[in-house]
Amino acid sequence: KAGVTQTPRYLIKTRGQQVTLSCSPISGHRSVSWYQQTPGQGLQFLFEYFSETQRNKGNFPGRFSGRQFSNSRSEMNVSTLELGDSALYLCASSPNRVENEQYFGPGTRLTVT
Amino acid sequence: AQKITQTQPGMFVQEKEAVTLDCTYDTSDQSYGLFWYKQPSSGEMIFLIYQGSYDEQNATEGRYSLNFQKARKSANLVISASQLGDSAMYFCAMRPGTLSGSARQLTFGSGTQLTVLP
Numbered sequence: 001k002a003g004v005t006q007t008p009r010y011l012i013k014t015r016g017q018q019v020t021l022s023c024s025p026i027s028g029h030r031s032v033s034w035y036q037q038t039p040g041q042g043l044q045f046l047f048e049y050f051s052e053t054q055r056n057k058g059n060f061p062g063r064f065s066g067r068q069f070s071n072s073r074s075e076m077n078v079s080t081l082e083l084g085d086s087a088l089y090l091c092a093s094s095p096n097r098v099e100n101e102q103y104f105g106p107g108t109r110l111t112v113t
Numbered sequence: 114a115q116k117i118t119q120t121q122p123g124m125f126v127q128e129k130e131a132v133t134l135d136c137t138y139d140t141s142d143q144s145y146g147l148f149w150y151k152q153p154s155s156g157e158m159i160f161l162i163y164q165g166s167y168d169e170q171n172a173t174e175g176r177y178s179l180n181f182q183k184a185r186k187s188a189n190l191v192i193s194a195s196q197l198g199d200s201a202m203y204f205c206a207m208r209p210g211t212l213s214g215s216a217r218q219l220t221f222g223s224g225t226q227l228t229v230l231p
Binding site for chain 1: 146148150155156157158159160163165204206208215217218219220221222223224
């Protein structure tokens with residue numbers, strides 16, 4: 001079974017631009033969660049999508065948004081990028097009704113200059 | 114609110130020896146779950162082991178075991194027979210109860226950087 005895939009793996013953007021990151025969960029998994037990892041704040045939950053609906057959202061500004069498609073693939077978007085958005089963005093997939101399994105992808109490393 | 118504390122920023126262990134990575138947690142939930150993940154320098158978070166709050170036995174997965182002490186709110190990871198490939202950052206994480214509506218929202222600790230010495 002293929003693991004969680006994230007594209008692109010590396011991205012360099014300029015302050016003020018917007019960016020879209022993609023995550024394809026493990027086949028059969030319908031829940032996708034996104035996390036931001038920075039040296040200063042550590043790992044922080046962004047949001048979770050299940051069956052195309054946002055189920056939970058972390059404490060991030062509205063510039064951070066996401067969506068999930070019918071095939072469970074998810075995208076997250078960050079608009080008006082700031083230098084502080086430079087981070088490793090990780091997505092995790094989880095089977096339905098199973099909360100003890102969360103498998104992470106390799107992450108997208110975003111650098112904002 | 115949930116909180117995870119990992120008090121060891123860095124640990125060293127000799128190859129083939131066992132090592133314990135500390136994790137304490139705080140929650141008002143009766144039902145919750147605890148995870149340990151390994152993050153090599155490549156960045157990917159690798160799932161190691163899971164312990165549910167109602168599990169009576171300590172979880173084990175190969176060389177990994179979780180020393181779960183519920184009354185002390187600790188969930189330490191024990192790695193037996195350390196290997197050079199175990200050198201990585203290790204994170205303890207917690208999820209809320211399944212009835213909370215946010216059961217997949219993980220709260221992470223700050224991590225412990227483990228270095229295995231040859």
